[in-house]
Amino acid sequence: HDCLPVYFRQRWPSSRRKTRFTGGVERTLVAVKPDGVQRRYVGQIIQRFEKRGFKLVGLKMLQASDGLLSQHYRELVKKPFYPNLVDYMTSGPVVAMVWEGLNVVQSSRRMVGPTNPAEAPAGTVRGDLSLHVSRNVVHASDSVEGAEREIKLWFEGKELLNWECYDHSLTYKEDK
Numbered sequence: 001h002d003c004l005p006v007y008f009r010q011r012w013p014s015s016r017r018k019t020r021f022t023g024g025v026e027r028t029l030v031a032v033k034p035d036g037v038q039r040r041y042v043g044q045i046i047q048r049f050e051k052r053g054f055k056l057v058g059l060k061m062l063q064a065s066d067g068l069l070s071q072h073y074r075e076l077v078k079k080p081f082y083p084n085l086v087d088y089m090t091s092g093p094v095v096a097m098v099w100e101g102l103n104v105v106q107s108s109r110r111m112v113g114p115t116n117p118a119e120a121p122a123g124t125v126r127g128d129l130s131l132h133v134s135r136n137v138v139h140a141s142d143s144v145e146g147a148e149r150e151i152k153l154w155f156e157g158k159e160l161l162n163w164e165c166y167d168h169s170l171t172y173k174e175d176k
């Protein structure tokens, strides 16, 4: 990925010992949906990702258009709930962000929890903050390829910043 800083371009060495990382340093799209914004959860959701150790590299508030959503949810456009999904997602502003870090795609999915909040464990965003599948507060990309596609859809290249966290060496062990 050429927009990542040089020291991130290699994948993390998979293990000499028991520790196995499934991925490398990745980026993912997380979006606070209109219900999350209206309920003033933006700060709490950002805080969860910051606390975990991920790095924020893009952030904006926008009104999503039907066109953007039909591309974002292209696998769902034929579903019976799709018109309701668009009404929901266009009902107010969305806060879109790009988070970067080791395994961030899978980890953020786990932090967000299953699609249906009824199945989401306590401790996940959806399990803590929502009840209904059609008002599930947050979006997170569900694969590395999906994340790349979604980030391109929601952000222009110049809106994503490469910067170094001062605490990088405390959250990552870099093998010499």
Ligand SMILES: Nc1ncnc2c1ncn2[C@@H]1O[C@H](COP(=O)(O)OP(=O)(O)OP(=O)(O)O)[C@@H](O)[C@H]1O
Residues within 6 Å of the ligand: 076, 081, 085, 114, 115, 116, 133, 134, 135, 136, 138, 139, 140, 141, 142
């Ligand atoms: N059966 C359904 N009834 C109502 N809404 C649904 C249903 N299935 C999915 N949705 C809505 O469509 C969204 C997208 O569905 P998807 O299968 O991609 O779930 P997800 O990946 O968990 O959610 P997201 O893509 O928003 O992170 C869900 O988050 C939910 O808001």
Ligand SMILES: Cc1cn([C@H]2C[C@H](O)[C@@H](COP(=O)(O)OP(=O)(O)O)O2)c(=O)[nH]c1=O
Residues within 6 Å of the ligand: 081, 085, 114, 115, 116, 133, 134, 135, 136, 138, 139, 140, 142
């Ligand atoms: C599956 C499903 C999703 N949705 C909505 C909420 C989901 O967050 C959104 C996108 O679905 P999806 O991408 O399948 O789930 P996730 O958000 O976990 O990636 O569509 C419904 O409203 N009803 C449903 O039955």
Ligand SMILES: [Mg+2]
Residues within 6 Å of the ligand: 140, 142
């Ligand atoms: Mg999804």
